Amino acid sequence: MRDLAYLRLLAREYPNVQAASSEIINLMAIRGLPKGTEYFFSDLHGEYEAFVHLLRSASGIIREKISETFGYVISDEDEIALANLIYYPERGLRAAKRENRFTEDWQRITIYRLVCICKEVSSKYTRSKVRKKMPPAFAYIIDELIHVDYSDENKKVYYDEIIRSIIDSEMGAEFIEALCNLIQNLTIDNLHIIGDIFDRGPRADIIMEELMKFHDVDIQWGNHDISWMGAATGNLACICNVLRIAIRYNCFDLLEDGYGINLRPLSMFAARVYRDDACEHFMPKILDENIYDAVDPGLAAKMHKAIAVIQFKVEGQIIKRHPEYNMEDRLHLTRINFEKGTVTIKGKEYPLTDKKLPTVDPKDPLKLTKEEEELIHNLCMSFKHSVNLQRHIRFVYSHGAMYKCCNSNLLYHGCIPMKENGDFDEIKFNGIIYSGKRMLDYIEDAVKMAYFLPDDDTSKEWYKDLMWYLWCGPKSPVYGKDNMATFEGYFVADKAAAKENMNPYYKLSTKEEFCDKILREFGLPVEGSHIINGHVPVKLKDGESPIKGNGKLFVIDGGLAKSYQPKTGIAGYTLIFNSRHLALAEHKPFDPKHENTPKVTIVEKMKKRIMVADTDTGRELAAKIEDLKELMAAYRGGILKEKLG
Template sequence: MRDLDYLKLLSQKYPNSRKAGAEIINLRAICALPKGTEYFFSDLHGEDRSFVHLLRSSSGIIRAKITETFGDMLSSQEQLDLANLIYYPDRIISNARQTGVDNAEWQKITIFRLVQIVKCVGRKYTRSKVRKKMPEDYAYAIDELLHNDAKDVDKKQYYQEIINGIIDVDAGDEFITALCGLIQNLTIDSLHIIGDIFDRGPHADVIMNELMNFHDVDIQWGNHDVSWMGAACGNTACIANVLRIATSYNSFDVLEDGYGINLRPLSMFAASTYADDPCDNFKIHQLDENKYDSVEPELAAKMCKAISIIQFKLEGQLIMQHPEYEMEDRLLLNNIDYDKHTVTIDGATYKLKDWNFPTVDPLHPYNLTIEEGELIHTLKMSFIHSPLLHKHIRFIYSHGAMYKICNNNLLYHGCIPMNNDGSFVEISNADGSFSGRSLMDYLNQMCIDAYFLDEVTDPVRKRKAVDLMWYLWCGKNSPLFGKDKITTFEHYFVDDKAACKETFNAYYSYTDNKEYVEKILSEFGLGCAGSHIINGHVPVEVKNGESPVKADGKLYVIDGGLSKAYHEKTGIAGYTLICNSHHLALAVHRSFTPGQEYTPKIVSTEEFEKRVMVRDTDVGRELKKQIDDLKELMEAYKNGLIKEK
C-alpha cells in the first residue's frame, strides 16, 4: 500500500470509488490515442517573420492537411488562399472586406471549410482536449459544428442557425479567427526549440512573445541564448558581446524598441572616440532595415568598433581571473606590436588591417579607460532594468535547460565535448570533476545560480556563476560552443583567413559514427532502439552534399539555418524536424519572402514499425503512474482505510 497520507490527499479530488474509476477509464482511453505531433526548431537567430510563418503554418503541414481534406474540390489557388487565412486571419479578413465580395456568403463558405480542417487536424485527440483548446466564447458553437452529422436531417436547420446566428450578430470575423487559431493550436502538440533564439536577425523579442503564448514549449539553451542570459545577469563581457553582434547585424530595433536598451551613450562615445576613423572592418551586415531606430552605417561601424574593443578588454580580464578556463591564447591585446602594427597569434605574426587603438594602453591593454568604465556601467544598468528582457529571460529559465530527454530522444544545442580518442572531456575546478552528463548537469545548475542565487547569501559562487556564462558563450570546452577558440578579434583585424580558423570539438568528427552516438545516448540513460540525438548549432551545407541525418539515422542536426547570414553558405534556410505517430520527417525551408508561397518540402526520414500511441510516450508513462495511484486509492476505499464521500 502506498503512503496513506498521499492517498488521503488524492481522495480530496476523487472522493469515492466511482469518481476514481471514471478517471481510470478516461486515462486508459487517452493512452490508446496516437501521440501528438512534436516540432523541433533550432537556431532561430531573431528571424521573427520566418519563424512566425513556420509556426503558424506548422512548417507546411497545414497546407498538406488542406489538400488532404479538399483534394480536387478546391483549386490550388483556393487552397493557398485558405492556408494564408489560417496563418494570418486578421490580415486576410481585412483584405476580404476591401474586395467588395458578399461578406456574409464568404463567411459561411469559409466557416464550413475551416470546420472541415479542424476535424482533420483534431481527429486524433479527445473531444475534451480539443474543447479545452477552443476560445471560451465560441467553444459551444465550434464543438457543435465539429460533430455535425450531415445525415441527421433533424438537426440540419439547427446547424444552419448556428452559422446564421454567428453572422447575424456580426461575429463572423471573430469566429473565423478563432477557428484559424484552433487549427494552428491542434497541428503542433508540443514545440522544442533547440537553442539560439537570439542574435543576427531583427527581432528575437517577437519570437519570445510567440513562444510565451504557445501552449507547450521547451527550450534547450544555445550559446547565443546564454550570452543574453549572462547579459541579463550583469556579466559585462556578455553585454558587450550582445551589443557587438547587434551593431554588426543592424539589429538596433530589438535593443532600443524591443528591450528599451539606451544606446545613445554608446553612440556618443563612439562618435567622439572614433571621429576620424572610418572603422571599415566593422561595417554592418545590412540584412534587415530598422523600422524605429535607424542608425547611419558610418556611426554603426564606429559603435561596433567601440564596443568590440571594450569586449576584448573585459574578456581578457575574465581569462586572467579564471586560469581554469585555459583560454590564455585569447589574450591578444598584449600580443600587438603597436609600433609595427602587427599581432602575434599562436606563434605566427600577422599584419594588422586596423591599428587605431585610441583607448588601449599598450602597457595595460585590458584596463578600461574612465569613459569606457562609465559607459559599460550605464549599459549594464540598462540591461539589468529592462522589464521585457527579464520577462523573456525568466521564461527561458522556466522552460529551458542545457538538455532535455523527451520521448526517448536527447535534445541539446551544441555537443557533448569529447577528446580525440572518443572519450568525454573532463572539466575540473574547485567544485569537482565533470564530464558527459554530469558536466551538462553541473553547467545547468551554474546557469541557474547566475540568475537566481542571492548575491548577499553567497557572493563568491554568484560571481563564479555569472562569469561562467561568458565561458559558455565561447569557451573551448563549452558544450554550447564546441570549438577550440572564437576568432572574433582575427575577423576584425587580420586579413589572413588561416588566422581565423576555428577547429570543431572532436565530437563533430564522431557524429557520423553510430557507435559513438549510442555511447552518448547510453551516458544519458537512453537505450539505442528508437532513440535519437537532436541538436543544432552547426549549419548544414546542403549545397555541398551534407545531410542533416547522421549515424544511420540516430542523430539529426537541424540547423540550416534560419539566419539570412547563412543562406549563401548552406543553400537553404534551415529545417523543422517533425515527429508524429507514424514517422520522423524533415521540412526543408526556403528563404522567406513575404507575399510569396513559402511551403517547405517535407521528406520522411524514418517510418516507425508500429504507430506510436500516447501510452508509449513520457506523458503515457505519467498517466500510467496516475492510473496505478488511482487503483491504490480504490483499494484503500475497498479495505476501509479511507472513507468514501
C-alpha cells in the first residue's frame, strides 16, 4: 500500500470507488488516442506579425485541413477566405459587415464550414478534452453540432434549428469567432519555443502576450532571452545590451510602449554628449517603423553610441571581477592608444574608425562618469519596476528551462559545449567542474538564483554577473562562440578583427555518432530520438539543410527575423510532430496582403502510429492509473472511508 498521506490527498478528488474507477476508464481511453500535434518554433526575435500568423494558421496546417475537408466543393478563393477568417476572426467579421456580406445565408454557410473543420481537428481528442477547450457560453451548442448525426433526419432538423436560433438571436458573429478560436486551439496541442523570443524584431512583448494565452507552451532559453532575463534582475551590462540592440533595430515601441522604459534621460544625455558627433557607425537599422514612439535616426544614433560605450565599460568591470571567465581579451577600452587612435586586438593593432570617445578616461577607461552612473541607475530602476516586463520574464522563468526532454526529443537553443576531440567541454564554477548535462543543470539553477534570490543576499550579484556571461561567454551553451565581436563591429573596419569561431559542437553534431553521444548524455534512447536545436540560421540559399546527423538533429532557425532573411533565403522553419510523422514547414517572408502558406515536407514517418500511451503524458497517466487502483484498494479494504451520495 502506498503512502496513506498521499492517498488521503487523492481521496479529496476521488471520494469513492465509483469516482476513482470512472477516472481510470477516462485515463485509459485517453491513452488509446493518437498523440497530439507538437509544434516547434525557434528564434522568433520579436517578429510578432509573422509569428502570430504562423501560430494562428498552425504553419499552414489549417489551410491543409480546409482543402482535405472540402476538396473541390469550394473554390480556392473561398478556401483562402475561410482560412483567413479562422486566423483573424475579428478582422474577417468586420470586413464581412463593412462589405454587406454578413447576411443570414453567409452566416449559415460559414458556421456549417467551421463546424466541419472543428470535427476534423477534434477527431483525435476525447469529447471531454474538446469540451474543456470550448468557450463556456457556447460549449453545449458546439458539442451538439460537431457530434450531429446527419443520417438522422430528425437530428438534421434539430441542427438547422440551432443555427437558425443563433442567427435570429444576433449571436452569429460571436459564435463564428468562438468556432475560429476553437479550431486554432485544437490544431496545436503543445507549443515548444526553442529560444530567442527577444531582440531585433519590433515587438517581442506582443509575442509574449500571445504565448501567455496559449494553453500548453514551454520555452528553452536562448542567449537573447537570458540577456533580457538578466536585465530584469538589474544586471547593468544586460540592461545596456538589450537597450543597445533595441535602439540599433529601431525598436522604440517595444521599450517605451511595450515596457514603459523611460528613455528620455538617455536621449538627453546622448544629445548633449554627442552633439557634435554624427555617430555614422551607429545609425539604426530601420526594418520596421515605430507607431507610438518615432525617434529621429540622428538622435537614435547618438543614443545607440552612448549606451554602447556604457555597455563596454560595465562589461569590462564584470570581466575584471571574474578572472575565471577568461575574457580579458575583450577589455578593448583598456587597449586603445588614444594618441595614435588605434586599438590592439589579440596582439594586432587596428586603426579606430571612430575616435570620438568623450566619456572614456584614458587613465581609467572602464570608469563611468558621474552622469553615466546616474543614467544607468535610472535605467536600472525603470527595468526593475516595469510591471509588464517583470510579468513576461516571470512567465519565461515559469515555463522555461535550459533544455527539455519530451517524447524522445531533446530540445535546447544553442549547443552542448564540446572539445575538438568530441569530449564534452568543461567549465568551473566556484571550484567545481561541470560538463554536458550537469553543466546545463547547474546553469539552470544559477539563472533562477539570479532572479529569485532576495536582493540582500550577498551571493546574488555573482549569479547576476553569470547572466551576462551566458549572453556572450566563450563556454556558454546558449551562445556557443569564442568571441562576441560587438566592439570590433563598431570601431574596426578590418573584418578579420571581428572573427567569431563556433564551438566544435556545430561541426561534430552534424555526425550521427556525436548526436547519439549527446542523446545518451541526457538519458534518451538513441533509436527514435532527435535533437531539436535553434540559434544558428540555416542558410538554405547556400545549400544548407536543417536536417543533420543522419536525421538525428533538426536545426530550425531559418531566419524568422527580417534581418536574417537575406542570408537564409527563407523566413524560418516550424517542426511539426504528429502521431504519424515529423514534418518541416518552410516559411516564406511574411506579407499581410498575400497568402503565404509555408511549404510542408514530411521528413520522417513513424514506424507505427504514436498513441498517447507511447508518450511522456501516457506514462504519467499510467502512473496515475496505478495510484487510483491503490486508492480503490484502500477503499475496498476499509483503510480509507468512502464518501457516498
